[in-house]
Amino acid sequence: MSGTGSIISRVRHNQFSKTFFISLWVSLLLLPFAGPRIAVIFFGVVFFFVLLVRLIKKTASAEPVSIISSRIRSMSGSIYSGRYSGFMLLIAAVASAAAPFALTSYYLDILIMACIYMLLALGLNVIVGYTGLLHLGFAGSYAIGAYTYALLNTHFGINFWLCLPVSALASSAAGLLLAIPALRLRGDYLAIVTLGFGEIIRIVLNNWDSVTKGPNGISGIAAPSIAGISLGNLHLYYYVVLAIILIALFVIKRVEVSRTGRAWMAIREDEIAASSMGINITRYKIYAFVFGSLWAGVAGQLFAAKMQFVSPESFTFMESVFILCMVILGGLGNTYGVLFGAFIIAIMPEALRGIDSYRMLIVGIGLVALMIFRPQGITGGARRCR
């Protein structure tokens, strides 16, 4: 690419009509809800922004950086890697540590939920992002964690910390049970089986009245405590969740760069090649299911302890899709990206509460737009460029 002039003309030729149709599509989508006036305004706004973004992108890529180095940079990670990583981490650390002091309990509540979703997204990312196995029933694993704690706590009074490994193990065990039939399947078929798994768990919880109290749910679940001090208060509970996320992040990152992590990525890229490298595909797929589900169990327990109430309606198929959206939005296989995606999707419905009836529409449009402009997710998934 040469000068700026030719870039702009290129944008005109190649991108103008595409931008036009995208804006038109968005405004047509809005038309029945918002009336013609807002639709036209939206058309203008979207058109302007999309064009702007595309121009910036074109100009940026014309910088005289060697193609390979820029490619490596964009592949090996995201805004989090490279020169700014330390700085970004510091900001994130300070912001997350200080959050309870700056936020009202309403926002803190949302933030805690966002953190629980982050944990779920991290777990699902192991299965979908690293290993490339489409899992549509992750809410099932989440529910098992939540109900394990709910039942053990209300019936036997087992405390939060003792129960945490039990919930994690229960979810992992369910992951193992799911993995065994799922291993023979790929792609669409696997998706259906996992979807069935999620639904089976939910329906069992809904109908097994004698144990789970069916749709009425289980209430009176205890919050965690340390040395007799209850951590049920939102401010304190936030730190419990934060600590667990940090542990999860650390562990998952370690596993990602380990031999197991490499095996997962090889399976994702090419199963046949992976097996001819000497990777036991069956075993590593099972590992992925078990290890990913483990975090769903932990997240489930955190959810149960926060709400102090669980019912099957928190673990519907929509919930699974929601978690999957977070993983895809953040960037499949990119650990930090997934955290970011989970955060965005979890807070979006609340952040947009001001515009009330349009909010789910905006979320939807945002997702579609993202898939058009950055199909690899916000932070551009891990090394995947196919």
Place this chain on the structure above:
Amino acid sequence: MLIKISSINVSYGPVKALKGVSLEAASGEIITLIGSNGSGKSTTLMTVSGILRPDSGDVIFDGFSIAGLPAHKIVDMGISQVPEGRRIFSGMTLHENLLMGGFSADASALKQRLEKVYELFPVFKERRLQLGGTLSGGEQQMLAIARALMSGPRLLLLDEPSLGLSPVMAQKIFKVIKEINSEGVTVLLVEQNAMAALSLCTRGYVLEGGRVKLYGPGRDLINNDDVRKAYLGE
């Protein structure tokens, strides 16, 4: 004999792909399998590497029966396959591709083999951080071979390494195969390019319809009238 395949039958569902194929390779040989499409060349390789399982018959490697073992165990025993169509990990860097090849190796062996592979393919060393998918076809084939060497095989299975490559590049690949072989690795080569493969090999097998039709030293096969007619275009 390093490997001895004795009358294996392999089928894909109702379709019989191999009907009693037997072949053997002594340590240090280059064995070529040629034959038309569907004659069972790739099937033979995939049976040896454990991706397919024979209905009957046996594969003896170094005195052990390996027929029906899972692929990853066979790799550990010292058989490495370069699959047809290369199948490199396109989203991983060159270096990571090589690391994957040495998946079962311990750290010291891995380091040693990496050095050796970089010595054999010096161009890879400077490009180690490049993504596999950004390599040209020929380079990808080289990478696939390099990756297969990372497991430290005694027997290397190559499935149509010259597929889709320019004649110059194909020549380079054959040169590399010769070089690898001269370091003591036994090679089992499946090729469409019969002329090149037969002049490279110590012995060749001609497959037809899932059976071994002819076998013998490469020279003899090149001079065989039937082979010339069918595979060398004369």
